[in-house]
Amino acid sequence: MSILYGLAAVAIFLRLLYAIYYRLVASPLAKIPGPAVSKLIRLWLVYQELTGRRRTYIHDLHKLYGEVVRIAPNEVSFATGEAVKQIYSVGGSGYEKTEFYNLFMNFGARNMFSTLTKGEHSERKRRIADRYAKTYVMQPNILAGIRERAVAFVAKVSQDYAARGSVNVYVPLHCYALDCITHHLFHPYGTHSIEDPEDLKIMQELSYHDSLKARIVQYYLPRLHKLIGKVGNPFASAKKPDLTASYVLENCNNRSASVSDHTVLAKLRTRKDSVPAFEIPSECMDHLAAGIDTTGDGLCFLMWQLSRRESAHIQEKLRAEIQDNPQVPVDDLPYMEAVVKEGLRCYSPIPMSLPRYVPEEGRVLEGYYLPGKTIVSCQAWTLHQLDTKVFPDPEKFVPERWLEEDGKEDRNRLFFAFASGGRGCIGKNLALMEMKILLKEVYGSYRTVIAPEMTASMEISDQIIASRPKGQVCLLRFEEIA
Numbered sequence: 001m002s003i004l005y006g007l008a009a010v011a012i013f014l015r016l017l018y019a020i021y022y023r024l025v026a027s028p029l030a031k032i033p034g035p036a037v038s039k040l041i042r043l044w045l046v047y048q049e050l051t052g053r054r055r056t057y058i059h060d061l062h063k064l065y066g067e068v069v070r071i072a073p074n075e076v077s078f079a080t081g082e083a084v085k086q087i088y089s090v091g092g093s094g095y096e097k098t099e100f101y102n103l104f105m106n107f108g109a110r111n112m113f114s115t116l117t118k119g120e121h122s123e124r125k126r127r128i129a130d131r132y133a134k135t136y137v138m139q140p141n142i143l144a145g146i147r148e149r150a151v152a153f154v155a156k157v158s159q160d161y162a163a164r165g166s167v168n169v170y171v172p173l174h175c176y177a178l179d180c181i182t183h184h185l186f187h188p189y190g191t192h193s194i195e196d197p198e199d200l201k202i203m204q205e206l207s208y209h210d211s212l213k214a215r216i217v218q219y220y221l222p223r224l225h226k227l228i229g230k231v232g233n234p235f236a237s238a239k240k241p242d243l244t245a246s247y248v249l250e251n252c253n254n255r256s257a258s259v260s261d262h263t264v265l266a267k268l269r270t271r272k273d274s275v276p277a278f279e280i281p282s283e284c285m286d287h288l289a290a291g292i293d294t295t296g297d298g299l300c301f302l303m304w305q306l307s308r309r310e311s312a313h314i315q316e317k318l319r320a321e322i323q324d325n326p327q328v329p330v331d332d333l334p335y336m337e338a339v340v341k342e343g344l345r346c347y348s349p350i351p352m353s354l355p356r357y358v359p360e361e362g363r364v365l366e367g368y369y370l371p372g373k374t375i376v377s378c379q380a381w382t383l384h385q386l387d388t389k390v391f392p393d394p395e396k397f398v399p400e401r402w403l404e405e406d407g408k409e410d411r412n413r414l415f416f417a418f419a420s421g422g423r424g425c426i427g428k429n430l431a432l433m434e435m436k437i438l439l440k441e442v443y444g445s446y447r448t449v450i451a452p453e454m455t456a457s458m459e460i461s462d463q464i465i466a467s468r469p470k471g472q473v474c475l476l477r478f479e480e481i482a
């Protein structure tokens with residue numbers, strides 16, 4: 001018996017030795033630079049994810065090892081424009097998504113964002129893409145809906161400022177993003193969370209969740225997640241967005257017949273032939289969630305940055321452009337465009353890596369052979385900073401860099417805030433118009449500065465894929481321009 005145990009121990013030892021040899025030496029990925037620990041085990045990367053440090057960990061590895069880094073035994077991170085093109089754009093939608101995106105199913109059903117394969121994705125995208133096309137978003141009735149919410153935002157902040165001497169813009173900005181996306185999805189049943197305390201609860205439920213750890217456990221250990229969820233372990237219990245779910249289900253199931261023709265829901269309903277009824281709430285819930293924190297946090301970081309002392313001249317320049325061109329559409333203001341783009345470069349609402357599988361046959365990328373099913377990704381945070389020839393002083397907020405002709409192509413190639421290719425952000429045009437219209441309403445009439453009592457951290461805090469200001473408080477003063 002003891003001989004058998006001995007043989008088993010030797011077999012396990014040899015197996016382990018071979019695994020180490022394979023990962024460090026024989027694997028096709030062995031030549032890719034990276035720390036030995038990453039080449040040997042995924043656990044170190046998972047630890048970074050659990051502690052909300054994946055983005056900065058990968059970024060530091062890129063600074064140390066260069067544009068291509070092996071971050072786990074079967075995972076490689078890239079930071080070049082060529083990799084962006086190959087991974088996310090070639091063949092329309094690029095490489096297939098990994099199971100990570102299962103986390104974004106809603107009500108047990110898939111939606112466009114969480115579909116893994118190209119075929120399924122393009123079928124879903126065809127159903128609704130026109131609702132987010134630039135020409136569609138630029139229609140007067142759509143823009144009027146956004147402007148109406150921006151005016152409500154300004155009314156709310158000026159009222160709160162008069163009452164308290166500073167405004168925590170984190171709250172009304174997320175309300176604004178929620179009200180805009182629900183207008184696009186469900187008008188006339190969009191939320192009015194800027195003014196209505198009941199709708200405000202939906203924003204609070206969505207924007208103050210703390211589910212990072214639970215979702216990492218759910219991704220890596222789905223069975224354990226289910227099991228320990230039953231005994232109320234905090235690692236397993238991502239808080240369910242019940243109010244939001246009820247709101248979405250109510251609109252999709254009970255009010256759908258009477259929503260306006262321009263809405264996404266109306267479009268989903270008219271294509272009954274191709275959209276199974278049970279998938280409609282999942283799709284709408286995804287757009288609602290995708291539209292709130294991204295635009296809300298992007299605007300929050302941007303307004304904070306514009307309110308800092310060192311940005312005073314930028315704010316003045318933006319205000320001058322707005323005031324000198326009252327009749328020019330916001331989308332045609334070059335400095336506004338540069339300010340928004342620089343905001344999204346410095347504070348990408350989705351700064352994390354977007355994982356994809358190398359196709360079965362394998363691929364050569366940036367000179368390295370990658371076998372099929374290797375996980376590859378790029379992250380906006382690194383693409384926007386690593387190459388200092390393209391982005392000199394990358395940590396500085398300099399909108400002017402986007403106005404220079406020299407190097408324009410390279411900058412645009414590395415700009416990844418909305419990802420790119422067929423699976424890039426469908427809400428990009430809507431989000432950009434929301435941001436620009438709000439900035440015009442605010443900075444055309446107000447000067448903002450950081451309130452002296454502002455002590456909350458504006459450090460970027462990573463969530464499962466998006467990021468938000470760590471303190472979730474941003475106190476600003478609003479001084480009316482005479």
Ligand code: HEM
Nearest residue numbers: 112113287290291294295350354418419423425426427431
């Ligand atoms: C500043 C605001 C926004 C940013 C920075 C942003 C960024 C992104 C990024 C990086 C992706 C790709 C994610 C991935 O591949 O894992 C994405 C996808 C997506 N975004 Fe946005 N987003 C923003 C606003 C919005 C809004 C307002 C909507 C409203 C509908 C939206 C809806 C979506 C959807 C549905 C997808 C999935 C597209 C697909 O799979 O084809 N986003 N977004």
